[in-house]
Amino acid sequence: MLKVENLNVYYDNIHALKGIDISVNKGEIVCLIGANGAGKTTTLQSISGLIPKKEGSVIFEDKDITKTKANIITKLGIAQVPEGRRVFTGLSVIDNLKLGAFTIKDSQENIQRDIEKIYERFPILKERKNQLAGTLSGGEQQMLAMGRAIMSRPRLILLDEPSMGLSPLFVEKIFEVIKTLKEEGVTILLVEQNANLALSISDRAYVLETGKIVSSGSAKELSEDSSVKEAYLGA
Ligand SMILES: Nc1ncnc2c1ncn2[C@@H]1O[C@H](COP(=O)(O)OP(=O)(O)OP(=O)(O)O)[C@@H](O)[C@H]1O
Ligand SMILES: [Mg+2]
Structure with missing residues (x-):
């Protein structure tokens, strides 16, 4: 479904990604683990078109999107949930959700139906639908x-550190939703610092160190790998 080849990204003279190769098959959860500054966010943002690529290619469903603009990439079926959430704090919950559908050409009625489905998934958002997003807890x-990402009806979701700063109960809830999305046929590329948890729900994983993939395999293989255990799993 997604094929990233020889991705090279620079921030001025900082060579942040040094020839990354990643593939994601339809229906999989693939996770990207790595320390702070390894290049995980940069990888996701390059895929979603937010950061230009110096070299390499990104193919999504047989379409070359290497040079495609971010809004078009969203329209093609890739949604990103950014690190640190980045909700529109000055807008209500419902307006944040509506903005998630900005690439969707459909009737108000159908968009409203999508919002109702988000409320079923996250009942707390229904309770707080008129509240400003900035007043919500993390x-x-x-x-x-x-929810905003799901509003764009994506087939691939790029999730950047969804568990960051959350209490265990919320982390559990978020990971339940990720599993449900997979069951519904959505493909997920997940970035997580919480490698144990990420590997537990993933099919495959890549380990990123200073802009390079240093290890990859099935989530099971990697969770049993001694160097991965030592560096990322607290073993
Ligand atoms: N806007 C920027 N300008 C300059 N350098 C940047 C910028 N964004 C990231 N970098 C650098 O690129 C490298 C990769 O950063 P990136 O944010 O992708 O890492 P990460 O794996 O997501 O880290 P974290 O776990 O802390 O979120 C780092 O060395 C970082 O300092
Ligand atoms: Mg990051």
């Missing part, structure tokens, strides 16, 4: 950020 904002 966990609620994460749910809103995910």
Whole structure:
């Protein structure tokens, strides 16, 4: 479904990604693990078109999107849930959700139906639908950020550190939703610092170190790999 080849990205003279190769098959959860500054966010943002690529290619469903603009990439079926949620704090929950559908050409009635489905997934968002997003808790904002992404009816979701800063209860809820999305046929590329948890729900994983993939394999293989255990799993 997604094929990233020889991706090279620079921030001025900082060579942030040094020839990354990643593939994601339809229906999979693939996770990207790595320390702070390894290049995980940069990888997701390059795929979603927010950062220009110096070299390499990104193919989504047989279409070359290497040079495609971010809004068009969203329209093609890739949604990103950014690190730190980035909800529109000065807008209500419902307006944040509506904005998630900005690439969708459909009747108000059908968009409203999508919003109702988000409320079923995240009942707390229904309770808080008229509240400003900035007044939500971190966990609620994460749910809103995910809801907003789902509003664009994506086939691939790029999720950047959804568990960051959340209490265990919210983390559990967010990971339940990720599993549900997979069951519904959505493909997921997940970035997580919480490698144990990420590997537990993933099919495959890549380990990123200073802009390079240093290891990859099935989530099971990697969770049993001694160097991965030592560096990322606290073993
Ligand atoms: N806007 C920027 N300008 C300059 N350098 C940047 C910028 N964004 C990221 N970098 C650098 O690129 C490298 C990769 O950063 P990136 O944010 O992709 O890492 P990450 O794996 O997501 O880290 P974290 O786990 O802390 O979120 C780092 O060395 C970082 O300092
Ligand atoms: Mg990051």
